[in-house]
Amino acid sequence: MRDLRIFSLYFQHVFQHRARAFVYFLISFINPLVLLMFWTGASQGRTFEHGWTLEKIQTYYLLIIVAQSALIHHIEIHIAFIDIKQGELIRDLLKPISYLKLRAFMEFPWRIFQGSYGIVAVLIFLTFGFKLYLTQDTSIIFMSIVVTILAFIFSFLLKMVIGLFAFWMTDVDSVLESNDVLIILFSGTLMPLNLMPEAIQNVMNFTPYPYIIYYPVSSFIGLYSQSRLNEIMVVQLCWIVGLYFLYKILWKYGLKVFTGVGQ
Numbered sequence: 001m002r003d004l005r006i007f008s009l010y011f012q013h014v015f016q017h018r019a020r021a022f023v024y025f026l027i028s029f030i031n032p033l034v035l036l037m038f039w040t041g042a043s044q045g046r047t048f049e050h051g052w053t054l055e056k057i058q059t060y061y062l063l064i065i066v067a068q069s070a071l072i073h074h075i076e077i078h079i080a081f082i083d084i085k086q087g088e089l090i091r092d093l094l095k096p097i098s099y100l101k102l103r104a105f106m107e108f109p110w111r112i113f114q115g116s117y118g119i120v121a122v123l124i125f126l127t128f129g130f131k132l133y134l135t136q137d138t139s140i141i142f143m144s145i146v147v148t149i150l151a152f153i154f155s156f157l158l159k160m161v162i163g164l165f166a167f168w169m170t171d172v173d174s175v176l177e178s179n180d181v182l183i184i185l186f187s188g189t190l191m192p193l194n195l196m197p198e199a200i201q202n203v204m205n206f207t208p209y210p211y212i213i214y215y216p217v218s219s220f221i222g223l224y225s226q227s228r229l230n231e232i233m234v235v236q237l238c239w240i241v242g243l244y245f246l247y248k249i250l251w252k253y254g255l256k257v258f259t260g261v262g263q
Contacts, residue, residue, distance in 0.1 A: 003105070006097070011109040021110065025117040028068035031189065036061035039191075052192065056221055059133040062122045063217040064189055070115025071148070071212055072183065073156045075107040079163030080172045090260045100247065104156065111152070135222030143229040144219040150236040151216045157243040158208060164247065167254035182207070188214025194223075211236050 014021060039057045083089040092099055126132065135141060162179055166172040184190065186209035193201055193214050204210050215232050218224070224232070 003097075003101070006102075007105045007109070010105050011112075014109040014113050018113065021113045022117060024074075024110075025069050025114045028072070028114070028118070029065055029121060032061045032064040032068065035064075035190065052195065053133075055131050055133045058130050059221055060192060060217060062125055062130065062132065063220060064213065065121055066115060066118035067148075067213050067217050068189065069118035070111050071151050071155050071216065073107050073111065073159040075103050075156065076159040076163035076176060076179075078106070079103065079160065080166035080176065084163075084166040084254075084258065085172075087260060089258065093255075099251070100160065103160065107156065134220055137222065139226060140219070140222060140224075140229070143226060143233070144216065147219050147229060147232055147236065148216040150233060150240065151212045154208065154236055154240050154243070155212045157240060157247060158212075161243055161247050161250060164250040164254050167250070167257055183209055183212070186210060187212055188217065192218065194218075208239050211239065 036058065039061065040054065083092065089099075092102055095102065122132075135144075162175060165175050169175065186204045186207050188210055193204055193210055196204075211232065215224075219229060219232070
């Protein structure tokens with residue numbers, strides 16, 4: 001009950017700032033919208049490699065709108081600049097709840113709220129004649145949902161780890177902005193990764209970013225078999241476990257250099 005109450009309080013806080021949540025959503029909405037219009041024009045009467053058709057392309061970018069809003073966390077900004085740089089972390093250290101759980105309760109309502117904006121945007125597109133091409137295989141749909149949940153957890157832990165770098169860096173902006181650039185380049189938000197040269201795909205698959213956006217979105221379109229989805233989930237779980245232990249290490253040693261009065 002305590003955890004549910006804390007989550008409810010943070011959700012109320014997000015609801016009070018729903019206009020700001022909508023502005024943040026627009027950032028995740030405009031880029032896919034522009035790319036959707038571009039690919040809609042470029043795809044007329046054409047079929048690209050790997051069976052990409054106009055309907056699949058439209059579905060891909062409509063799902064990107066939802067995925068960017070719901071799966072890309074931004075908690076690292078609060079951790080780096082408010083908790084560590086301004087010294088507000090000292091309050092959370094005295095609370096009878098772990099810092100990781102507390103930040104999860106704080107961030108998840110934002111993802112739920114902005115993700116709901118993304119779903120509404122997709123429904124509006126459907127009223128204008130756009131169509132969703134989703135797999136009809138119920139087992140694939142179930143596995144795609146699991147892939148999406150793992151991507152949600154994966155993204156959160158990644159951003160937690162990046163935020164903790166502020167313990168040792170006077171200027172952490174370069175790390176945060178570099179990570180944002182890598183998300184744009186490697187997560188599949190610009191174009192489906194399997195349309196890129198194979199060498200580039202191999203490099204991207206060694207990074208965490210495709211497993212946050214590209215694979216959850218493309219799995220719902222039905223691009224993968226059950227065995228391939230199992231492989232994707234195994235990689236996601238490995239990243240999640242690795243990031244969790246990295247978080248524990250950074251948290252342990254970061255507290256030793258934290259001054260409690262900001263940096």
